[in-house]
Amino acid sequence: MPALFSEGFLLGLSTGFYCLSACLPLLAPYLMAEGKAVWEFNFHIFLQFLGGRFLAYMLFALLASLAGKAGQYALPLWLLPASMAACGLLMVFFAAARVSGGRGPCLLKKDLNPFFKRLPVALGFVTGISICPPFAAGFIRLLEMADVLKGFAYFGGFFGATSLFISPVLLGTPWLGSRANEIGRLTLLIAGLWYTVLGLKGLLV
């Protein structure tokens, strides 16, 4: 099991830059929109995002291992564009409705249900299910192994290494102000529209 963890970790280390570039357009605007000039607060958002991403990875580890056991060695073609569209729609919703983890949407002017305050978790989850090339490489390895526990170990290592690459995104956040929040919200909107259009195009065309 430690060997598989190391293997996943090494895969993450060798392909971490691609994970970083794939995750940044989602995480950076969200941190800009929601972050404060308090490092701990932003770190909390980051941890929640990683938590959501971890859940998605473990879910995929489970599904891939089960699929491998069942002899199903191919991902459905609609999965990537569908996850991309889901991710984009969520980002558009956060930005357009001004939904925030800290306060209610201005459209409603009332406190949000605590369920909705787990927004970074949701964003992390949809990021995690948006398949990037390194993720696909790990996924194929899991299909071969066809063992749930081994899959968890492998993807756990992969998750740990790729998270190291994503963490520098926190460096700029202690300087976030209200202007940066507004820029982040607009960026989130644009990035959300971008991913929605690409996802829908993949589904429909």
Next chain:
Amino acid sequence: METTASPGRKAAAAGAFAALVFVPVLFFSSLIAGREISRLYALAWALFTAGTAYAIASTGRVSFYRRIFFSASALAFLVHFKLSLLNKVFEPSCFADTPFCHIAMAPYFLNYLYQQYLALMSGGWKLWGPLSLGAAWLFVTISIGRGWCAWACFYGGIDDGLSALPRRPLLKLGRWALKARELPAALLVFMMLVSLAYMLPVYCLWLCPFKLTGAFLDQEGCLKGAQYGLMFFALAALVLGPLLTKKRLFCSFLCPFAAWQAFWGRLNPFRISIDERNCTGCRSCATACPMSAISCAPGGKAEILAYCNLCGQCLEACPGRCHKYTVFGLELPALKGNMGRLVSAEHFFVFSALTVGAVFASLWAPAALRDVVKLWGAP
């Protein structure tokens, strides 16, 4: 600007100021354009720039004469470079290759960093080219900062010139202008991240209105259609937008380099500051500002936003003369004498901006003049 000096002395001071601008512009213009064409064209360009400097110094109308210079520079770029793509009469001379577009520099900044990392790791030193461009950008930013967008950008001149044509705006942007004011910064962040993620020039592919070609767009029909759609949208913002609104729509709301300079421009010491004691809150400056870079602060006073590109339009629009060029918000101590009046933040800035703008335009403006002369059949 001081207005009590006698006309003769004022003209002499303006002449001295014009000479100060003329000398470096002639030197660098001859150096740049003289490699391929007659230095007479460089001389003509330097004289035009010096004439602009003289007009500004003698009348105090910074933005009016700046706009003539700026639009002429942009027009020269269109004549020399863009038309050379279509017609062999306009042969590209000073451009051995396609000039590197400064607007593209900002959205691909992360990609450049990645390239530098690869170059460092592989020893491929030829990939360090962007560093020389980075050094040029740093020099420009320190010397004129955000003034680049109102004095030197060869695309901004189109937007600025067109925004001066209508007497009144047909469409008023109203409060939407300030609501969408952070859009270019958002576009910049988005394009930096997506360009890195896809390793693609996303701005050039999707938004640039200046490419005027579909040659390097995606081949897939659906994507290509969307890219054409956005290109024409941006072109409409560039050409029709200023004619309808009297605002520089593309530069204000779509240009990622404007946002980039708005951020880094603080390295430059020059500012436009408002004398709050005399500001009546009439909003004449906000209405006149082509970049929608003046808002109403709490208390009704005007407030200059980070997107101000030091064009000087508000100086002429303010009935109370509350706006002035400053150095980090401070005025320079007033000196006596004819030449003493040249020692002001305004003159220092106009000198820097005109010189940098004219030297940069030496890449195409003298050659454009040559093209026009050639077109008319002169020897």
